[in-house]
Amino acid sequence: MSDDYKLDTLAVRAGIERSQFGEHSEALYLTSSFVFKSAAQAAARFGNQEPGNIYSRFTNPTVTVFEKRLAALEGAECCVATASGMSAILSCVMGLLKSGDHVLCSAGVFGATVQLLGTIMKRFGIETTFVSGTSIANWQGAVTPKTRMFYLETPSNPLTEVYDIAALREVASKAGALLVVDNCFCSPALQQPLALGADVVIHSATKYLDGQGRVLGGAVLGKRDVIYEGVLGFLRTAGPTLSAFNAWIILKGLETLGIRMQAQSASALELARWLEKQPVIERVYYPGLPSHPQHALAMRQQKSGGGIVSFDVKGGREAAWRIVDNTRLLSITANLGDTKTTITHPASTTHGRITPEARAAAGIGDGLLRVAVGLEALEDIKADLARGMR
Ligand SMILES: Cc1ncc(COP(=O)(O)O)c(C=O)c1O
The missing domain is CATH 3.90.1150.10 (Aspartate Aminotransferase, domain 1)
Incomplete structure (x- = not known):
């Protein structure tokens, strides 16, 4: 679909791929696996020589429509959908960091994010320093030679602190760290962090993307190499993937975002x-x-x-x-x-x-x-x- 379309148009139409039945509304593919015409085709799919669906932990056509649509809305090269917002954050950290790395995270983030980074990831050798306040100097001062990720919400939950994404981008780049922004409070309808300089955008699709309090979902978006080579590798193996049903519900939510x-x-x-x-x-x-x-x-x-x-x-x-x-x-x-x-x-x-x-x-x-x-x-x-x- 043309990149020239406005957000409201993309929210309704981006990503649609019709089946042979020509359905108007997005199809819901409730299937755990996909069949192959032959043993050779199965081998080619598994060996990445032929594109196509294999198993819904890896990809599913309904989930793919959601990923393409959200990528269009955020102006991202690439999107992977996850089972919840927390699994988006987990997949981002597990896919992009390793033991010994250091994270700078704003102190004013969602409670479970504090727990995940400060307690759980610490057990696996990833240390996090929580930075108080929105001053760029505080972030600059907390950088260590091991810092590989800056993590923040803007506006933050619940105090609505606003962080200067472009200014933090400068500091993160100098440190050789990725700038990850949780865009939950604004959604792409109000803010596009990638255009402002973020490397990765996180979503709890449970919130405004569904918008009607029905299902859990999440997403990680960014450049192809970061998302496909980093995050997707973890996701398809570890399995916190978005279900096709939830993807279909959230797609319907996006139409009115x-x-x-x-x-x-x-x-x-x-x-x-x-x-x-x-x-x-x-x-x-x-x-x-x-x-x-x-x-x-x-x-x-x-x-x-x-x-x-x-x-x-x-x-x-x-x-x-x-x-x-x-x-x-x-x-x-x-x-x-x-x-x-x-x-x-x-x-x-x-x-x-x-x-x-x-x-x-x-x-x-x-x-x-x-x-x-x-x-x-x-x-x-x-x-x-x-x-x-x-
Ligand atoms: C800013 C923010 N990020 C992430 C999450 C986690 O999302 P989920 O509940 O979909 O796992 C929440 C949940 O409230 C949130 O408010």
Whole structure:
């Protein structure tokens, strides 16, 4: 499909390969393996002399459509789909690093990412230093001769810290390290990290790409040599591959990505402005607000502020939980990126398993709440939050 098409067109149509039946909607290929015409053809496929599907742990036509579509949206040469966002991060690290390597990771990342890099990968000889704050000098100062990867989310979960991708690219390149960006909060509809200088993009497709809270999925995107030779080698052998069914669901989600992101971002901005005026709210974290420390950078890197607003409630955990417990419409759940608005208390849920020190370093206090704004009427969302504030 032509690269000249706009994102909304690519989101609906990129990657489609019709079968002999000429189906209009993408076909769902529920099959674990593929048959060969002969023993010679089987040998040729396994020996890489003939292209084609072999086994769904390696490739599956429905998953391939998803990979091609997401690659088109991110402007990536190549994409491999994974079973979840966490398996995308795992495949990236296992495929691209080795024992003895060092990772620089921003302290403000999703709790499971902290666990994976800081605890699990450490057992296999990969050390991670968590860098606090968005200052480039902090990253520069933490580089060691063994640093091979910079890892960050921008905006970060849950504090919406925004990192300067182009500036970090310079530092990472000098260090001989890959710059990996988790683009979960923005999705390609609002930000394309590869165009800004990232080497690799990570996705939890569970979030905005599906967009309706139905299935788990993930993806790793970048240049062909990095993804095919590095990540895919690990993935097809170790097996955290995306299922064809989940790929099909997420493909359907991608079709509405642009309009969802636009609508959810617009509501989130309004909600953030309203929250700033509420006396019980101490601080609002939203990149679209002029009060956000990296507002100018966010407006350069992103099309808009995104759908997630976090805020500190005066009175700490008790006051924050009162707001959560008084909601009737919002879903008290850890997921985000759904059409249904969700509310989360990160310190006791998504970031509850990391150490109190790591939480403090990341700036996640007991009064912090994260709202991922959905597609309900904004007035109803405000009214639901206002009840607990009273
Ligand atoms: C920023 C970010 N990255 C990665 C993940 C992990 O994704 P998954 O739950 O699909 O494994 C999450 C999950 O919340 C997330 O918020």
